[in-house]
Amino acid sequence: MNIAFDALPLLGKKTGIGFCEAGQVRALTRLHPEHQYTLNYFAVKNLEEKKQELKPYLDKHVRMKHVFCPPYGYRLVSGLIPVPYSLFFGKDNQITHFFNYIVPPKVAGKTVVTVHDMVYKAYPETVRARTRHMLDLGLVQSMKRADRIVTDSEFSKSEIIRYYPEFASKIRVVPCGVDSEKFHPVHDETAFRKIQETYHLPDSYFLYLGTLEPRKNLENLISAYAEFAKLHEHPAKLVLAGAKGWLYDSIFQQVRRLHLEHQVIFTEYIQEQDLCTLMSYALAFVFPSIYEGFGLPPLEAMACGAPVLVSDAASLPEVTGTDAVIVKPDSIPDMTNGLNRLFTDENLRKSLSQKGFARAKSFSWEKSAELLYQVYQELLPEE
Numbered sequence: 001m002n003i004a005f006d007a008l009p010l011l012g013k014k015t016g017i018g019f020c021e022a023g024q025v026r027a028l029t030r031l032h033p034e035h036q037y038t039l040n041y042f043a044v045k046n047l048e049e050k051k052q053e054l055k056p057y058l059d060k061h062v063r064m065k066h067v068f069c070p071p072y073g074y075r076l077v078s079g080l081i082p083v084p085y086s087l088f089f090g091k092d093n094q095i096t097h098f099f100n101y102i103v104p105p106k107v108a109g110k111t112v113v114t115v116h117d118m119v120y121k122a123y124p125e126t127v128r129a130r131t132r133h134m135l136d137l138g139l140v141q142s143m144k145r146a147d148r149i150v151t152d153s154e155f156s157k158s159e160i161i162r163y164y165p166e167f168a169s170k171i172r173v174v175p176c177g178v179d180s181e182k183f184h185p186v187h188d189e190t191a192f193r194k195i196q197e198t199y200h201l202p203d204s205y206f207l208y209l210g211t212l213e214p215r216k217n218l219e220n221l222i223s224a225y226a227e228f229a230k231l232h233e234h235p236a237k238l239v240l241a242g243a244k245g246w247l248y249d250s251i252f253q254q255v256r257r258l259h260l261e262h263q264v265i266f267t268e269y270i271q272e273q274d275l276c277t278l279m280s281y282a283l284a285f286v287f288p289s290i291y292e293g294f295g296l297p298p299l300e301a302m303a304c305g306a307p308v309l310v311s312d313a314a315s316l317p318e319v320t321g322t323d324a325v326i327v328k329p330d331s332i333p334d335m336t337n338g339l340n341r342l343f344t345d346e347n348l349r350k351s352l353s354q355k356g357f358a359r360a361k362s363f364s365w366e367k368s369a370e371l372l373y374q375v376y377q378e379l380l381p382e383e
Contacts, residue, residue, distance in 0.1 A: 001380055002109075004093040007039035007064065008071050009100050010057070011050050013243065013269065015211070016296055017116060020152070020176050021099040022057075027177070027369035029062050039064040040089050040096070042071035065089060078104050079137050095376055097150075101135060103142040110379040113146040114174075115139070117293025117314075118159040119215060126215035126291070128246045143167045148375050150174050152294035155315035172375050176294050177365035178303045182272075185305035185357070186280040195274045199267040204236040206339065207282035207306070209270065209297050210289075213245030217288045217311065217329050219254045224335035226258045228343070236283045236343055241267040279304035284342040284349065287316070290329045295319050299363055302356030307349045309338050319363075323355035 005025055009018040029037050039057060043050050043066060054064050067088045077083055084106035089096075091108035098104075099114045120127045120135050143149055149170045151157050161168045186192075195201065206225070210216055218240065229235040238260075240251075255264045270278060279285060285301035288311045295316045298308045302323070310316040311329035320326070325348075327338040341348060 001035045001095060001376065002038070002093045003035055003376065004038040004040050004065075004089065004096040006096070006098045006100070007041040007054060010039070011041065011043075011053050016294075017100050017114075019296065020114070020116070020294075023177050023179060023365035024174075024369050024372055025057060027365040028373060029057070029059060031366060031369055032373060033059070033061050035061065037062045038089075038093065040067075041065075042067050042069045042074055042088070044068055044070050075102065075104070075134075079134075082106060094380055098142075098146075101142060102138045103145040105145070107145070110147045111145055112148045112150055112375060112379075113142055114150045114152075115143070115156070115160055116152055117156050117291065118163055119291045119293070121163045122159065123215055123291050126213065126247075140164070143170070146170065147379055148172055150372065150375060152176055153315040153318055155318055156293040172371075172378075174368055174371045174375065175363060176296050176299075177363050177368040178296075178299050178360050179365060180303060180361070183276055183279070183300045183303035183360075186277045188277065191277045192281045195277050198274070199239075199241070199270070199278075200265060201239060201267075201278075202237045202265070204283050205239045205265070206236055206284055206286050206342075207239050207241060207279065207301075208286050209241045209275070209279070209301075210287070211242050211245035212240065212248040212251055212266075214247050215289060215291050217290045218251050220329065220332060220335060221286060221288050222251070222254045222258065222260065222264060224332050224339060225264070226260060227332060227336040228339040229260070229263055231340060232343070235263070238264045238286075239267060239282075240264060241270050241278065243269040275300070276304055279306050282306050284309055284325075284339075286339070287311070288327065288329050288335060289313065289316065292316055298324065299360050303360035305353045305357050307342060307352035308356055309342060320356070321359055323352060323359045325352070 009021045082105035085104040086108040094109045096107050097112040103111050103113045120132050157171050157173050225238045279301045285306040286309045287298045291314045308324040310324050312326045313329050325338045328334045
């Protein structure tokens with residue numbers, strides 16, 4: 001087979017979509033080298049830098065194809081005028097996979113699109129206006145164009161069917177995986193002291209890692225933490241790590257309003273090489289999001305041996321099973337109790353660490369890639 005991937009999510013600072021594509025592409029091209037793969041991308045700036053970013057994915061059977069055109073310019077124009085994608089990337093590919101919701105017009109061969117979640121329908125107020133606009137304009141057309149729709153969880157499949165039942169027969173579930181070489185327990189005090197100095201970390205901390213944005217439910221987490229902190233003379237601090245998304249001002253205002261400036265620490269974007277150590281040394285990892293299509297960070301924390309707290313919302317219980325403290329995302333007392341249990345009960349932390357580590361092992365990118373490969377085989381069955 002000749003298989004092409006839209007490589008745009010792999011470039012720049014990767015979000016969850018980019019990490020999902022990276023894990024699946026790396027595993028798939030390694031497991032099935034008998035096929036030819038192409039990484040397609042539009043770009044007009046920092047061309048050499050982008051080549052270097054894609055270099056780790058290349059092999060004798062994996063190449064890249066660059067078209068000198070602004071990526072979002074093409075998306076904007078093709079949303080109004082059906083400029084053929086094949087005009088830029090040719091007609092040789094039998095399958096082209098788009099990992100970020102949108103399938104452009106007139107792609108040669110079969111098409112696969114990954115629709116990670118339906119948050120823009122379920123909680124539109126938590127989604128950036130331009131993203132809502134893009135999906136309102138293009139998602140239905142994309143799902144019509146796609147031969148298969150891939151999503152990350154059974155929950156997300158049910159959500160897509162809830163809003164777009166006409167596409168039910170096209171949907172296939174391909175869960176994400178965890179890179180066990182990248183995420184594993186770290187016991188290295190020197191490494192920890194180094195990142196402590198870099199990010200101004202305390203010795204004992206609850207860790208949230210993800211984008212600062214409304215659907216992550218951080219204002220409720222901060223309120224719950226404030227109640228938890230009142231119960232202890234020396235409480236663990238709360239570290240909110242991750243880049244600013246949008247509508248994040250209220251998160252900082254909440255910290256100031258509750259006078260938690262010395263107990264809540266913002267680190268902004270964490271370098272990839274520091275993630276494993278940061279998670280391994282956390283007292284617990286907390287992820288109280290109100291909506292996730294999959295929720296990869298809790299699994300990555302489990303792979304590092306961190307006990308985990310998640311909300312009982314969306315796909316998170318499906319991902320963590322019973323191997324985490326599960327709380328109601330809209331209940332401050334319930335979340336406070338969860339934080340307090342993790343802080344005071346060492347046996348609970350040890351038990352969750354062991355169970356979570358075993359659970360994370362059951363989610364691998366190799367398993368994810370093989371499920372994705374089955375989707376491709378449906379489209380082009382071997383003769």
